[in-house]
Amino acid sequence: MSDKESFFRKVYEVVRQVPYGRVTSYGAIARYLGSGGAARMVGWAMNASHSSDEPVPAHRVVNRNGMLTGKHHFGSPGLMQQLLESEGVKVEDDQVVEFDKLHWDPAHPEP
């Protein structure tokens, strides 16, 4: 099978499909890929996102609470928040404001 298409690659694809000004959760992506509750793999994929040739908007991926858990991994804490605010997403206390409204699901792009 096409094992060449690493699970990470699929994660990058989904993250890139996230519309501008929207955010998604690790669990949603993991479930969409069929990994079920393997949300941890998604976070891991993000860790290797820098390995991807194309830029991956990992700042649009947050945990189920809308909290910017991986902001520390962007090279500089606060960079993730800055990127989100740059897209019109308000972030407060490391949390996405109105995350419920901005949450975009790969399996349910239209609410």
Place this chain on the structure above:
DNA sequence: GGTGTGACCAGCT
């Protein structure tokens, strides 16, 4: 080839 880990989630105590 087995062990460890990881930016999580959900359930149990």
Place this chain on the structure above:
DNA sequence: AAGCTGGCCACAC
């Protein structure tokens, strides 16, 4: 009510 543990799967050494 809040805190903790387990579970999930894929990649690296």
